[in-house]
Structures are given as C-alpha cells and as structure tokens.
Amino acid sequence: xxxxxxxxxxxxxxxxxxxxxxxxxxxxxxxxxxxxxxxxxxxxxxxxxxxxxxxxxxxxxxxxxxxxxxxxxxxxxxxxxxxxxxxxxxxxxxxxxxxxxxxxxxxxxxxxxxxxxxxxxxxxxxxxxxxxxxxxxxxxxxxxxxxxxxxxxxxxxxxxxxxxxxxxxxxxxxxxxxxxxxxxxxxxxxxxxxxxxxxxxxxxxxxxxxxxxxxxxxxxxxxxxxxxxxxxxxxxxxxxxxxxxxxxxxxxxxxxxxxxxxxxxxxxxxxxxxxxxxxxxxxxxxxxxxxxxxxxxxxxxxxxxxxxxxxxxxxxxxxxxxxxxxxxxxx
Amino acid sequence: xxxxxxxxxxxxxxxxxxxxxxxxxxxxxxxxxxxxxxxxxxxxxxxxxxxxxxxxxxxxxxxxxxxxxxxxxxxxxxxxxxxxxxxxxxxxxxxxxxxxxxxxxxxxxxxxxxxxxxxxxxxxxxxxxxxxxxxxxxxxxxxxxxxxxxxxxxxxxxxxxxxxxxxxxxxxxxxxxxxxxxxxxxxxxxxxxxxxxxxxxxxxxxxxxxxxxxxxxxxxxxxxxxxxxxxxxxxxxxxxxxxxxxxxxxxxxxxxxxxxxxxxxxxxxxxxxxxxxxxxxxxxxxxxxxxxxxxxxxxxxxxxxxxxxxxxxxxxxxxxxxxxxxxxxxx
Numbered sequence: 001x002x003x004x005x006x007x008x009x010x011x012x013x014x015x016x017x018x019x020x021x022x023x024x025x026x027x028x029x030x031x032x033x034x035x036x037x038x039x040x041x042x043x044x045x046x047x048x049x050x051x052x053x054x055x056x057x058x059x060x061x062x063x064x065x066x067x068x069x070x071x072x073x074x075x076x077x078x079x080x081x082x083x084x085x086x087x088x089x090x091x092x093x094x095x096x097x098x099x100x101x102x103x104x105x106x107x108x109x110x111x112x113x114x115x116x117x118x119x120x121x122x123x124x125x126x127x128x129x130x131x132x133x134x135x136x137x138x139x140x141x142x143x144x145x146x147x148x149x150x151x152x153x154x155x156x157x158x159x160x161x162x163x164x165x166x167x168x169x170x171x172x173x174x175x176x177x178x179x180x181x182x183x184x185x186x187x188x189x190x191x192x193x194x195x196x197x198x199x200x201x202x203x204x205x206x207x208x209x210x211x212x213x214x215x216x217x218x219x220x221x222x223x224x225x226x227x228x229x230x231x232x233x234x235x236x237x238x239x240x241x242x243x244x245x246x247x248x249x250x251x252x253x254x255x256x257x258x259x260x261x262x263x264x265x266x267x268x269x270x271x272x273x274x275x276x277x278x279x280x281x282x283x284x285x286x287x288x289x290x291x292x293x294x295x296x297x298x299x300x301x302x303x304x305x306x307x308x309x310x311x312x313x314x315x316x317x318x319x320x321x322x323x324x325x326x327x328x329x330x331x
Numbered sequence: 332x333x334x335x336x337x338x339x340x341x342x343x344x345x346x347x348x349x350x351x352x353x354x355x356x357x358x359x360x361x362x363x364x365x366x367x368x369x370x371x372x373x374x375x376x377x378x379x380x381x382x383x384x385x386x387x388x389x390x391x392x393x394x395x396x397x398x399x400x401x402x403x404x405x406x407x408x409x410x411x412x413x414x415x416x417x418x419x420x421x422x423x424x425x426x427x428x429x430x431x432x433x434x435x436x437x438x439x440x441x442x443x444x445x446x447x448x449x450x451x452x453x454x455x456x457x458x459x460x461x462x463x464x465x466x467x468x469x470x471x472x473x474x475x476x477x478x479x480x481x482x483x484x485x486x487x488x489x490x491x492x493x494x495x496x497x498x499x500x501x502x503x504x505x506x507x508x509x510x511x512x513x514x515x516x517x518x519x520x521x522x523x524x525x526x527x528x529x530x531x532x533x534x535x536x537x538x539x540x541x542x543x544x545x546x547x548x549x550x551x552x553x554x555x556x557x558x559x560x561x562x563x564x565x566x567x568x569x570x571x572x573x574x575x576x577x578x579x580x581x582x583x584x585x586x587x588x589x590x591x592x593x594x595x596x597x598x599x600x601x602x603x604x605x606x607x608x609x610x611x612x613x614x615x616x617x618x619x620x621x622x623x624x625x626x627x628x629x630x631x632x633x634x635x636x637x638x639x640x641x642x643x644x645x646x647x648x649x650x651x652x653x654x655x656x657x658x659x660x661x662x
Contacts, residue, residue, distance in 0.1 A: 133572075148625055232615060287473070
C-alpha cells in the first residue's frame with residue numbers, strides 16, 4: 001500500500017507516545033524512521049519499527065532517557081546516551097556537534113551507552129542541511145569476521161560522510177561488510193544470487209549464494225582486508241573517544257546495546273565563502289559523474305539517488321508492505 | 332643486496348643535499364623514504380626515490396619550499412605546502428596537528444599545494460609515536476573510474492587511521508582502489524594473476540589479469556560502489572578543508588602536483604588515562620585477532636605485520652634490488 005509521509009509519521013508517533021517517550025523524543029524518532037522509508041531505506045525505516053518497539057518493551061531501550069554531556073574539552077565533548085533511543089540520541093548529538101563546529105569551526109561529539117541509530121545516513125543529511133561537513137561512525141555488535149578469520153569478532157561499523165550542496169547534498173552512508181544481512185535475506189527470499197561475492201560457503205569458498213552465507217555467518221568485508229582494517233579502527237576510535245564500549249564489550253550484552261558513536265563536524269561558512277564552496281563541490285561532482293558510463297549504467301554521486309527517491313515518495317507516497325503496516329498499526 | 336638502515340638513509344640524504352634541500356628537509360625526507368623501505372614498502376621507499384628526484388629536477392617539487400600557516404581557526408589550521416616535497420610537508424603538518432591536539436584535545440591541519448606524500452602510513456606511525464590517535468587522507472590525480480564509469484575521474488585517495496599502543500601501534504593505511512598500479516605491475520612482471528578481481532578487461536568484465544587491467548586503466552574500487560563513494564568524499568573534504576585543488580583540478584596539471592591533504596589528531600592523554608587506553612585497545616585487538624582463523628591463515632591487526640618487518644629489517648638490513656641501488660647511488 002501507499003502511505004503519505006505525514007500519515008506514516010503520525011502513526012509511528014502515536015505508537016511511541018504509547019510507550020512513554022518524551023514529546024520531543026517521539027517527534028524526532030517518528031520523523032527519522034519515516035524519513036528513512038521516504039528515502040527508500042525501509043530496512044532502517046518502517047520495516048524495522050516493530051523490532052525497535054520490542055526493544056523498548058524488553059527494556060533494552062529506555063524511552064525516558066536523554067543524552068547528557070559528561071565531559072567537555074572545548075571543541076570536543078563526551079556524552080552519555082543512558083541507553084535511550086538510538087535515533088534521537090544520535091540526532092541530538094549531531095545537532096550538538098554542529099553547534100560546536102559553529103563555535104570552533106571544528107566540532108566533535110563522542111557518545112557512549114547509546115542504542116542502534118538505525119540509518120546512519122540520517123545524521124549526514126542532518127549535518128549537510130545545517131551547512132556542515134561531517135564524518136560520523138558507530139561500532140556495532142560483533143557481526144563480521146576479520147580478514148583471515150572465520151568467526152565474527154568485529155563489526156560492520158557504518159561510516160557516514162556528508163558535504164552540503166545547494167543542488168543536492170553529497171552524503172555517503174556505507175557499512176563495512178560488502179552486503180548487509182538485510183540484503184542477504186532480501187536476495188534469499190527472492191531466490192536471487194548476489195551481484196558479487198558477499199561471503200563464504202561451508203567449504204570456505206567465496207560465494208554469491210545468500211543462503212550459504214547466512215548459514216556460515218561469514219559475511220565478506222568491504223574490500224576484503226581493507227574493510228576488515230577499517231572496522232577495527234572505527235571500533236577503536238569510537239570507543240576510545242567516547243570512553244564507551246568496544247565491539248568486544250557489546251558482544252557480552254544480551255542484546256546489541258551500549259554502542260559508541262562519533263559525530264565530527266566542520267562549519268562550511270567559516271571555511272569557505274558560500275560561492276567558493278558551491279563552486280568547488282560542483283567541480284568535483286561534475287568531474288566525478290562525467291566519467292564515460294559503462295554500457296547501460298550511469299554514474300551517480302553519493303546521495304543523488306536518495307534525493308531522487310525522496311522527491312518521488314514525497315509526491316506519490318511511500319510504498320509499505322501490507323503486513324508491515326498491519327504490524328505497525330497493531331503495536 | 333642488503334643495506335643497513337643508516338647507510339640507506341645517509342645515501343639518500345647525500346642525494347637530497349646535492350639538490351639544494353634545506354638541512355632539516357633532507358634529513359626528514361631521507362628518513363621517511365628509508366623507513367618505508369625498512370617497513371617493506373619499497374614502492375614508496377627506495378624504489379620510488381629516483382622518480383622523486385626526477386620531479387625535483389623537473390621543477391615539480393621545489394626543494395627550498397617549506398609549508399606555512401595561512402589561516403588559523405583555533406583547533407583547525409590551513410597551511411600551504413608551496414609545492415615543496417610531499418613527505419616533509421606531510422610530516423611537518425602532522426607534527427603541527429599533534430601540537431594542536433595537545434593544546435585543544437582535537438587538532439586538525441588542512442594542507443594545500445603539496446606533493447605526493449609517498450607512504451601515507453608514515454604519518455599514522457608518527458602520530459601514534461606521539462601518543463595521538465589520527466585520521467589523515469589525501470587526494471590524488473584522477474586515476475580510478477567511479478562506480479558505473481569507465482574513465483578515471485576520481486582518485487584512489489589513501490586513508491590512514493592510527494591508534495597508539497604500547498605493544499605495537501595500530502595503524503591502517505589503505506587506498507581506495509582494490510589494488511595499486513604498483514601491485515598490478517608486480518603481478519604482471521611475475522606473470523601471476525591477482526588473488527581477487529582488480530579491474531576490468533576490454534570486454535568490461537571483472538578480471539584478475541593484471542595486464543588486461545593495465546591496458547584498460549579500469550582499476551576496481553575497494554568494495555565496488557563503496558570505495559567509489561569514499562573516494563569522492565575524501566576528495567571533497569581534503570579540498571574544501573584546505574581550500575586546495577580537487578582531483579579534477581590536479582588532472583589539469585602536467586604532473587601529479589598541488590595535492591590537498593588533511594591531518595586530524597586526538598590527544599590520547601587528555602582523553603583517557605594511559606592504563607585505561609591500553610586496556611581498551613588491547614581488549615579490541617585481542618578480540619579481533621581471536622577469531623578462529625581460516626585454514627592456513629592468521630588474523631593480524633593493522634600494523635602488526637609492518638612492525639614485524641621493521642624489527643627484522645633493523646636486525647638483518649634492508650633488501651634492495653641491485654639495479655635500484657645503482658640508480659640511487661648514481662643520482
């Protein structure tokens with residue numbers, strides 16, 4: 001079925017309000033889940049909402065908790081998320097990192113004791129909307145083997161970078177496994193092979209068969225040894241900067257909770273005039289997308305397709321599977 | 332032949348001194364090239380030295396130029412490299428970023444108008460030795476196609492992250508093509524296929540044949556679309572923060588020059604006690620490397636093998652190909 005953005009958001013907000021969230025939190029969380037679906041990221045949008053509420057009901061997520069500043073070092077601050085909702089914690093902390101950047105040109109906020117932020121790209125778009133360049137990342141539970149290993153002892157630790165641009169922000173949102181488990185399940189249900197090897201089969205060979213990979217739990221790192229190295233560095237930086245839990249620590253929790261995240265911002269306006277900034281960004285994007293495309297393909301800058309999907313869904317509404325909608329309405 | 336570190340460094344320094352480098356610069360540059368070979372990275376060490384000198388003789392690298400501060404925003408500064416030597420420019424700027432981090436907990440230096448820094452990992456080790464956590468990156472000339480494109484309109488933009496650790500620093504040094512051209516040439520000369528697809532053949536299919544990839548110039552991005560996105564973000568951040576040249580701009584130069592780089596540091600001592608820091612890092616590393624290894628493989632943390640090679644080469648000397656040594660001595 002097709003649902004307009006406002007209706008989706010109101011419906012999610014009503015569920016959140018029934019779970020004792022503060023008014024400001026439920027507004028923020030409903031908006032972030034709805035925007036993820038608006039942008040086509042259902043797996044971190046409406047499709048994930050029932051699991052989010054389950055985690056509230058189980059006590060993994062504390063609906064009354066708000067993030068608080070613990071330590072200030074000027075341009076860098078440490079906050080504690082008190083195991084509140086991941087999306088609102090992350091949004092509030094990115095907002096604060098932007099305020100620090102406006103004051104110091106550079107601003108960094110390290111957050112510990114938070115929960116899954118859902119779609120990391122949300123906070124990249126938030127920064128770009130506020131005229132900040134941003135880098136943010138999170139650790140996760142152990143869900144990916146390191147290079148050369150067979151058991152998951154590192155995380156797929158998402159990494160987001162964002163640059164504001166008048167004609168469409170440039171926002172990259174990647175995780176460090178080549179494919180997410182969500183993508184593996186989607187391909188398995190559709191009985192389709194992955195476009196590229198995404199992990200190992202039971203014999204230790206790389207495979208494009210999603211079912212084999214789900215069975216071995218040996219998902220492939222982005223770029224083999226490179227994504228493996230990047231994941232351990234992100235875990236180290238996130239936990240050391242926030243004085244929070246490492247992926248190893250999170251693995252000892254009963255659920256994926258107590259995550260560490262970093263939000264780093266640069267204030268565009270202090271660094272370059274608006275005209276210079278736009279000119280440089282456009283120069284990069286025009287050159288990048290100007291590559292002669294492969295047959296039948298096209299070259300997109302990061303965020304371009306997200307923006308197109310958003311514009312379309314704002315006009316036509318958001319496609320939501322009937323069974324998902326029924327589940328959400330019944331929460 | 333086998334050459335002790337000190338002899339290698341003195342030999343390189345004598346060549347640099349003959350090219351009008353300031354005493355401090357030639358000492359720094361000779362040390363950085365020699366350390367890269369010591370650590371086993373010959374392609375950015377002694378093997379690259381003749382080309383570096385050629386670029387000095389051609390005027391691409393100005394031996395008298397030193398990097399200078401252009402703008403200060405407190406914890407973040409902008410410097411101009413005046414097209415001096417890339418390695419000494421980068422070393423001086425990382426040193427300054429570390430000083431900023433000691434003052435502000437976080438420190439960032441953005442450098443424009445510099446030359447190739449050779450081995451990016453050098454500056455990660457430098458930061459870790461100085462008890463700083465660091466992220467640094469550089470743009471390059473256009474040498475890699477974007478995802479979906481066939482002509483090189485982005486760079487393989489190296490990304491380095493470092494965390495200090497008593498029993499061996501954790502240092503990641505990756506570039507955003509799955510394999511470097513150096514690696515392709517090495518495999519081609521040895522008539523060996525790549526271990527994984529590293530680019531496209533003339534028919535547009537992924538291939539492990541290095542000769543085919545060298546012919547098409549379609550090297551593969553690290554993690555396909557992910558490395559493509561990361562490369563354009565790094566180009567944007569490097570050029571916007573430094574107000575320097577973009578990869579597109581560098582492509583208009585007659586040689587690869589006028590690069591933009593960023594050095595970001597966090598002071599370990601202000602963020603965590605030494606004991607807490609070591610404990611957290613060791614927890615991450617022990618968990619990471621504790622993955623059950625694949626048959627016949629082992630799991631290494633980033634920097635582990637570099638450190639082992641260094642310790643061995645300090646004892647046994649550095650293996651240098653005879654023809655390379657003759658060329659260097661004759662410069």
